[in-house]
Amino acid sequence: MQGEPRLAFRPTGRLARGLAVLMFAATVLAAAPARAGAGDVTASTEVSAGRDFRAWSLLGDVELRDDATFLTVGYTVARPEKGTAPTHQLALGVDQALGDHWLVSASASVGLPKSTHVVVAPARPRLGLPGLDARTGYSSQALLLSAAYDSAGFSGVEYGLDAGVSLTRYPLSRELFLANRAGEAPLYAREELLWIARPSLGARVLLGLRWELGLRAGLTLYSDDPLSAGQFTDAEVAELARRFESAVEARRALLGLRERINRDLGSGLARRVSDVNATTGIPTAPSRFDLKPSLTWRPHPAVRGQLSYAFTRYVPGEGLSHVLATRWTVRLGAPVRVWASVAVQQDHLGGQDGSEAEEPSRVRSGLVTVGGEYTF
Incomplete structure (x- = not known):
């Protein structure tokens, strides 16, 4: 660890x-x-x-x-x-080693309450219409339990296995209100509770002193549809439609807000925030499952390079992503280690559940991660 x-x-x-x-x-x-x-x-x-x-x-x-x-x-x-x-x-x-082969771990995390303010529609003074704003927020409380086994031998082929499960509680809140010079006038406020369970498995095989093959997989289970939890209801949409000259304009405004909320929750709900980096990519929507094979090469005792591929399938209707990454670690003496990784991610958004006629949109992005540690 x-x-x-x-x-x-x-x-x-x-x-x-x-x-x-x-x-x-x-x-x-x-x-x-x-x-x-x-x-x-x-x-x-x-x-x-x-x-x-x-x-x-x-x-x-x-x-x-x-x-x-x-x-x-x-x-x-x-x-x-x-x-x-x-x-x-x-x-x-806390991590506890049990003999030479087993390691058990338990951890708890708390996500502090956050709130995001979004201007859905600006005010229209000439028409006598105030602006329409939305405020969304959430916090989290999570517990993670895991166990790992390492063969810990000296043969030419060694292996390790691990399994874990996390349970996270997410209170989701949202507000819709009118905004003008006089202040804010609430239209709607609601809070929902979403539970997320995430079992995961990992395996690695060491081939001599230079090569290592790895594979990780995880499945994310939700107590409710993460695309509707925390989102605006039909009543709220109807209230919004009365603010616009056409229902099309209302739907367009809510669609932009929905995409923003999904991107925000994608890194918080679908994945553990602390695990999002250049080797895993940036989730743009809540995930259903993910798979990550990797190949590690140690050309020198102080140098390690890794090539990995991460596949994430988002919840139905949201698409999938591919992440190709490389990570290099260098030990600068006994107490110091530094690393850097670069990744290219391609998201195929929408049209992935087999029921939508439209073609998925493709979005490419890059991510860079640098880090270091010191032991004393």
């Missing part, structure tokens, strides 16, 4: 700076008793950036018992696109 990159968006404002200081202080306090024994403390950070995507993370890993028990404290902040409020996430986890 040590040294694995965790990702998040660059924090902004007093809240983000305060959280970063809080997480650093928590890591230092936790590290004191660990180093009093014989434990190491590892601090790592990672930054990712795409077209409008920004992510930043800070992770502290403390060895509480010699190669047996580890405490992990993490902070992540993510912003999927301009005009969207960032998502802040705090995490605390």
